[in-house]
Amino acid sequence: MQNTNVAYDSKVEGEIIVTQADAVINWIRKHSVWPMPMGLACCAIELMAAGASRFDISRFGMEVMRFSPRQADCMIVSGTVTYKMAEVIRRIYEQMAEPKWVVAMGACASTGGMYRSYATLQGVDRIIPVDVYVSGCPPRPEALLDAMIKLQDKIGRERSVKNLTARNAKPAKADNLALAGAGMES
Numbered sequence: 001m002q003n004t005n006v007a008y009d010s011k012v013e014g015e016i017i018v019t020q021a022d023a024v025i026n027w028i029r030k031h032s033v034w035p036m037p038m039g040l041a042c043c044a045i046e047l048m049a050a051g052a053s054r055f056d057i058s059r060f061g062m063e064v065m066r067f068s069p070r071q072a073d074c075m076i077v078s079g080t081v082t083y084k085m086a087e088v089i090r091r092i093y094e095q096m097a098e099p100k101w102v103v104a105m106g107a108c109a110s111t112g113g114m115y116r117s118y119a120t121l122q123g124v125d126r127i128i129p130v131d132v133y134v135s136g137c138p139p140r141p142e143a144l145l146d147a148m149i150k151l152q153d154k155i156g157r158e159r160s161v162k163n164l165t166a167r168n169a170k171p172a173k174a175d176n177l178a179l180a181g182a183g184m185e186s
């Protein structure tokens with residue numbers, strides 16, 4: 001049966017809704033994602049198009065793009081990640097408050113794409129944890145919207161209350177990722 005998180009009968013309960021804390025927290029979070037646009041190359045043009053009127057990312061409650069990591073909770077990495085930028089991306093990711101998510105948009109951000117070179121990181125997941133990957137070179141704006149809907153589904157399944165207590169006890173996921181593992185040691 002679908003939608004078992006909320007049980008509400010106005011005749012019986014009046015103004016009271018019985019639900020789980022996770023359901024409420026996740027519902028709020030997934031409908032108020034504030035993306036951090038990390039535009040690095042051509043894919044960023046498609047990211048910009050997703051915000052324009054034809055595709056209109058605001059239909060999903062995600063139009064509040066923020067260029068400050070302190071006001072964003074979803075980094076959309078769109079474009080080629082060079083080693084020069086990798087350190088910056090990771091620093092900005094670490095400045096974002098928990099809970100936070102990452103979308104790797106396009107072949108370059110996901111795997112390095114066609115750039116199998118000394119200058120290109122072979123996937124942004126070598127330095128930060130990625131929640132959703134978007135294929136394509138470049139992916140169309142619809143593909144990004146599809147990824148954001150998938151991210152919403154993922155947020156909806158999170159154990160938010162449990163994660164809250166676990167997060168206080170343990171360092172964030174990204175803290176465990178070593179730049180050395182990505183070949184970034186100097």
Ligand code: SF4
Nearest residue numbers: 042043079108137138
């Ligand atoms: S995946 Fe293609 S379109 Fe996107 S940044 Fe790489 S080369 Fe450009």
